Amino acid sequence: MLQKIYDWVDERLDITPLWRDVADHEVPEHVNPAHHFSAFVYCFGGLTFFITVIQILSGMFLTMYYVPDIVNAWESVYYLQNEVAFGVIVRGMHHWGASLVIVMMFLHTLRVFFQGAYKKPRELNWVVGVLIFFVMLGLGFTGYLLPWDMKALFATKVGIEIAMTIPVVGPIAKTFLAGGEIIGAQTLTRFFAIHVFFLPAALLGLMGAHFLMIRKQGISGPL
Amino acid sequence: MSKEDISRRQFLNYTLTGVGGFMAAGMLMPMVRFALDPILKEGSDQKLVAVTSIEELSNEPKRFDFKIKQKDGWYESDVTQSAWVYKAKNGDIIALSPICKHLGCTVDWNTDPSHPNQFFCPCHLGRYTKDGTNVKGTAPLAPLDVYDSQVKDGKLYLGKAKPRKGA
Numbered sequence: 001m002l003q004k005i006y007d008w009v010d011e012r013l014d015i016t017p018l019w020r021d022v023a024d025h026e027v028p029e030h031v032n033p034a035h036h037f038s039a040f041v042y043c044f045g046g047l048t049f050f051i052t053v054i055q056i057l058s059g060m061f062l063t064m065y066y067v068p069d070i071v072n073a074w075e076s077v078y079y080l081q082n083e084v085a086f087g088v089i090v091r092g093m094h095h096w097g098a099s100l101v102i103v104m105m106f107l108h109t110l111r112v113f114f115q116g117a118y119k120k121p122r123e124l125n126w127v128v129g130v131l132i133f134f135v136m137l138g139l140g141f142t143g144y145l146l147p148w149d150m151k152a153l154f155a156t157k158v159g160i161e162i163a164m165t166i167p168v169v170g171p172i173a174k175t176f177l178a179g180g181e182i183i184g185a186q187t188l189t190r191f192f193a194i195h196v197f198f199l200p201a202a203l204l205g206l207m208g209a210h211f212l213m214i215r216k217q218g219i220s221g222p223l
Numbered sequence: 224m225s226k227e228d229i230s231r232r233q234f235l236n237y238t239l240t241g242v243g244g245f246m247a248a249g250m251l252m253p254m255v256r257f258a259l260d261p262i263l264k265e266g267s268d269q270k271l272v273a274v275t276s277i278e279e280l281s282n283e284p285k286r287f288d289f290k291i292k293q294k295d296g297w298y299e300s301d302v303t304q305s306a307w308v309y310k311a312k313n314g315d316i317i318a319l320s321p322i323c324k325h326l327g328c329t330v331d332w333n334t335d336p337s338h339p340n341q342f343f344c345p346c347h348l349g350r351y352t353k354d355g356t357n358v359k360g361t362a363p364l365a366p367l368d369v370y371d372s373q374v375k376d377g378k379l380y381l382g383k384a385k386p387r388k389g390a
Binding site: 054057058061064065072075076078079080083084085086087089090093 | 250251252253254256257258260263296297298
């Protein structure tokens with residue numbers, strides 16, 4: 001049945017080469033942990049991506065219950081965590097995954113750095129990787145406010161005060177981030193929009209570029 | 224089973240698919256259950272609320288509004304509900320829900336001049352007789368819901384509106 005559906009589509013659209021191109025792409029021996037165990041360091045990038053997928057999925061499900069509003073945000077988080085089945089797990093995945101994604105990304109960056117894999121012709125991919133790093137930090141910063149508890153509020157106050165110390169544009173940056181003079185209703189909706197729409201869109205674009213460049217240039221050779 | 228029945232490639236394919244499927248299921252199961260929770264939650268019970276003293280009731284359906292406490296996820300509030308209440312010939316008190324069984328508009332008593340003494344829904348001209356039975360040939364396919372009711376110390380208490388079998 002599945003085979004028939006596949007054949008029907010393939011006959012019309014010739015989709016086999018699309019996935020064959022990925023599936024038949026050989027993993028070079030020096031990056032394959034089955035050949036050299038030390039090659040596990042090459043997994044950190046993939047693990048970062050894997051956790052990112054979990055973050056996107058669990059985040060999508062969390063928005064089924066969460067409301068970005070100063071009256072209801074905390075209550076809705078409390079409700080989804082304590083009243084909804086598996087709420088602890090789904091929120092836990094998003095909470096712990098957020099830290100883990102930073103850890104994995106950091107390890108990936110260290111590997112690329114110490115192996116000198118960022119050198120010509122791969123400088124551009126390093127730059128894109130650094131942009132991804134900033135986007136991830138932005139996701140962490142904006143997501144931290146959303147539960148709207150004391151820790152979230154004061155961490156964001158401190159974060160925005162740090163932005164305030166930028167020379168010249170500091171005050172503008174503060175008002176822009178807070179969406180007004182105080183950290184309140186407008187900050188929460190703003191951070192929510194940035195967290196679930198703007199930064200993920202940027203992240204997907206950058207990751208696409210990151211992966212295309214790896215494919216185009218191939219992975220760097222053995223040390 | 225002979226040795227040739229399954230190739231090395233097939234075996235690895237099955238193993239990988241199995242392990243991968245197990246991991247994907249372990250990841251997705253909590254999230255899917257999380258999303259399906261409203262379907263699997265039990266309906267909430269509703270306490271009987273005092274609506275009116277029974278002296279107010281007559282043979283003519285009269286509309287009474289009453290407040291119930293509603294819990295909507297994390298949001299609790301007082302919500303106004305209405306009931307059409309009258310005394311039947313045998314002395315029973317009938318309390319009907321005003322929500323049309325066609326598409327949920329609000330029915331009114333005796334407002335259609337060409338069909339007096341019936342409940343009438345203006346949205347699609349649905350009609351019900353006095354006991355709430357839907358008139359055949361009009362839009363609704365079931366009679367009006369009846370409230371759980373109780374009389375205590377001369378007062379009428381109403382609970383949840385329950386559906387009845389179609390006419």
